[in-house]
Amino acid sequence: MAGENGLDRIVKWVHYMENPGYIDWLKGGELILITGILLGKKVDKLLELVKNLNDKKVAGLVINVGPYIEATPKEIIQLANSLNFPVFELPFEVKIIDFSQSICKAIFNSKIEKESMESFMREIIFNDVTYSEEILNRAMLYGYNPECEYCSLVVYMDNLTSFIGTSEVWDQEAELRTKEQVEQIIIKIMNGFNKKTIHVSQSNSIIVMFPINDKDKKKTVNLISENIIKEISLKIEKLQISIGIGTYWRGFEDLKKSVLRAQKALKVLRINGRKNRICKYSDIGVYRLLFELEKSSEMKSMYEETLGKLIFYDKKNSTELVNTLEVYIRENCNLIMAAEELFIHKNTLKYRIKRIEDILECDFKDLEQILNFSIALKIGKLKN
Template sequence: MGVSVKDAMQIGGLVKCKVVAGEKGLHKTIDYITVMEVPDVIRWLKGNDLLLTSLYPIKDDEEAIGQLVQQLHAVGSSALAIKTERYVKQIPAAIIEAGNRLDFPIIEIDDEVSYLDIMTPLMERSLNQPDLGKEQLEKSFQWITELAMGGKGIPALVEAVQQMTENIITVGSEMPNLEGISSGSHVAPLTRSQKNELKIAKRSIRMERMLNHLKTPCIVTPLLLNDELYGDVTCWQTKREFVERDFLVLDRTILLMALEFLKVITKADVEQNFKDDLLTEVLLGNITDKTEVINKGRMFNWDLAKDYQVFAITFTSSSSHTTLIENEALWFQERKRKMLRKVNDIFRFNAILTIRKEHIIVLYHCDGTGAPEYAQQQRPHKSSTMDLAESAYRQLSQEFEELQFTLGIGRFYQGLEGIHEGYKEAVKAIQLGKPISGATGCVHYEDLGIYRVLGQVSDWKEMEELYSETIGKLVEYDWSNNATLADTLREYFASNCSLSESAEKLFVHVNTMKYRLQKIEQLTGCNVHDAEKRLLLHMGLKIDQLLQSGNI
């Protein structure tokens, strides 16, 4: 690249940045630009590097932060540019001190300046140098653009880029209906950590991955659509060492790859809309001709003549996470796409999936090779069904850490009408079962108990009056007097009306429990030792749980 740090500060995004230490080293020459989003990036540097980083890989490692500038100086790097605000509020004092001591320029990147704002102008300057063969490179870009616009597809693009880089190129895909291209090699999939690195970097980065069972240096370029990772293009160092232009080639190529992926995504979305329309009629029970519905299902390779267990899955984002989302509607749409792929994988591609309002609905058929196992009359065991639901909950929670899931399971019914009944119960299990879902996040309709009866009530006037006459009085008293009578009653019933056990769980004396129960009787007129009155209090507590969960 051959530009001094001082001159680089007058180019592109660096104009808005400032040198905060090591001003005496501004004469150093920049030949390469590297982004540090992995801890061991130092060993990839060639000398005369400008290193861009948010310090994310080492933000919690004080020792690594203290050694960073010394290590960069030792390998002959030219400058360090740090983006503050997101992961570190300010450049650590140890880095400032080392920069001044070693005359090593430290640059603070303005919050509004992206890595690409810095890299692209500097790369363009390098391409203006005749010895880099800019004209030949542009002809190559024109060639691969014509391949893409001519509909030659991903394989033709891969072959062209392999000729340009003289190294093996592979394409990874997160989409089940778009297979990756391995160029005849065995490629280990990206790890979760590597995927996170790519999503943070949002550009090509150096990595080491397994190619043909050997750890191989590579450049990995993420294919991101709406900040979701849909795939990657990887250039493997198999024939020659990487040069700076390889990064530029991959960054230009990924845009063309994205067009190919968008074609597949658009086609999948259109097909999913047709699927959703058909299944909506089945789920709502709007079936006039069973034969016609079954025949339509065959267009999607479904056999709706079989019997299915119905699962409903809903999710919400934590409030702390949604505050960071610029376009929440778009973010949720991308999340639904990714979840459909994950759910399809969890249920072993043996399920029919649809999105109905805020729920992902799963129609699961067992062919005898997997859970849930079938007993008499092809009826799945409830325990096996719950095992499958809890496994799905764990996998989804692990894959989407920023989301909270609830799974509802309906009872098993046969036939198309059975899908309708199972769907109603699965959704009802979610709506009414959150108070009893516990750590598993899964609720079977059969486990709703009295909630199944309450859920059938269409006129809540009498229920509201019952609540007001019982638990409502306790809630009002607790709020006015900073008391805990409602919680005391709930724990007393949970302890099977044992004074000593409930007192122990509430960390109070037995006499305190007796006093509170007397106060509850005084306020509600219900003696906990009277079976009829105790039932009213039980019902009031159930209604209170429904009120707290927002289902009344």
């Protein structure tokens, strides 16, 4: 009837409410049913009701059209469309109690299925599991198709804690509501690409698995990721999202590896300051090796032997030569570009580079040494 763009709102329960005075008792997510027995044809009161329900973040309004409200007023339709607030009509012949029971039953069954799927997926991803025919059959029950190739995404809510804290008093209900809203946006986008997802919420992340049999897999995955970020930015203002993309997989036993790789891609985004909001594991380069050696004493030794003198100098003299070195190498040793990035004069940068060469006893014309410094800087980011 109206508010089609708000159909991704989550319905948590059905509530029959004729008296607008009970609005303050709503928590959000309810689907409200009315016959209009108290409001009747008072359009101004109905408009006020729709505004207030939208402010309370309810899922939508169902009008049981009949003797009290013969048809939804056009003013209500216009307002609902402007607010993206779903409004439906229910024929008066349909008993509200029957309608309510059907919706509540569907909500309950959906919740049980979701909890079961998430419990199963957490077991697979975060525990050591022996893969068996029983595991495979259960995965197929939740939508896994062994004939398809899959891709894994980890959608990370960067600022979930501060987002909840600034938008409303922190509570589990607010956190859950935000995560569910993000989930619904992801599912809606995946449906648009005709992708059936298997997903699970974990801490500040939503892990998503979907079939990817497209000819241009890379293009499709990038487009899906970009759409997720774009849609969440539009629907949930100020919530910042990053996405890590894992490797493609076919056998269910490779799911865990793909998810862990997506998480590593996210970590690279974080340690490099998130200049981009999407990172593919296939693009993280030498970090792939460094993650494998992360707990190695040899890696720690290389870091200290390569950059130790410069780190000590910075601490002793309150300078930032390590950062200068990092920017200089990142800008391919281009003095002009690096100076602009550091907001300093080119001659100042020349002096710093000469000072770094003296401290580290190196020559930046030696590409092998630059490579060593680049790797050591990346090790430092992983350490910190």
